[in-house]
Amino acid sequence: NAGVTQTPKFRVLKTGQSMTLLCAQDMNHEYMYWYRQDPGMGLRLIHYSVGEGTTAKGEVPDGYNVSRLKKQNFLLGLESAAPSQTSVYFCASRDRSYEQYFGPGTRLTVT
Amino acid sequence: QQQVKQSPQSLIVQKGGISIINCAYENTAFDYFPWYQQFPGKGPALLIAIRPDVSEKKEGRFTISFNKSAKQFSLHIMDSQPGDSATYFCAAHVGTGGFKTIFGAGTRLFVKA
Numbered sequence: 001n002a003g004v005t006q007t008p009k010f011r012v013l014k015t016g017q018s019m020t021l022l023c024a025q026d027m028n029h030e031y032m033y034w035y036r037q038d039p040g041m042g043l044r045l046i047h048y049s050v051g052e053g054t055t056a057k058g059e060v061p062d063g064y065n066v067s068r069l070k071k072q073n074f075l076l077g078l079e080s081a082a083p084s085q086t087s088v089y090f091c092a093s094r095d096r097s098y099e100q101y102f103g104p105g106t107r108l109t110v111t
Numbered sequence: 112q113q114q115v116k117q118s119p120q121s122l123i124v125q126k127g128g129i130s131i132i133n134c135a136y137e138n139t140a141f142d143y144f145p146w147y148q149q150f151p152g153k154g155p156a157l158l159i160a161i162r163p164d165v166s167e168k169k170e171g172r173f174t175i176s177f178n179k180s181a182k183q184f185s186l187h188i189m190d191s192q193p194g195d196s197a198t199y200f201c202a203a204h205v206g207t208g209g210f211k212t213i214f215g216a217g218t219r220l221f222v223k224a
Contacts, residue, residue, distance in 0.1 A: 092154075100212060103154050
């Protein structure tokens, strides 16, 4: 099992550009999450999904959109990137237990 | 209140010493309190977790102490080793009706050899 994988690992964007981050899990988990991690602020929830075809807003959803068309994939989109979105993005998934399994992260820089 | 407050921000401990990280919460609906460990360049991974119906849980050198009345919980790392150097996050899972885990800001632990 690969667990949770994220694509890409690194990306540099110019302000105003768009991009999509892909998260894939092979554990048949229902729940999936997108977090951003910034120094001194821990992990903040952007959006989450409780099942295929469903999404919901987390703590910091502005400027991001998500889709969960397939159970194993959770996509995070930035329509018009801003420097404030420079961060490390983590995807996570879990089953009915509360343990979350995290991916390796995507380091995004917006210039 | 959904916050989980974690302290200290950073911690330096001698090899063999005890590392202690503290967390506090407000929301009594939290029903699961995990600690995650993160090494540089990696995603967080579950280290140990506790439910509010027990006051202590021990797994090897790692112990969670839980004080429900004070709404506080802490991680103790006994016989700290250089390999324990990492960032530690406490967290709390929202109970009934919620699907979210709220994370503390993290503690960077450095264990000196």
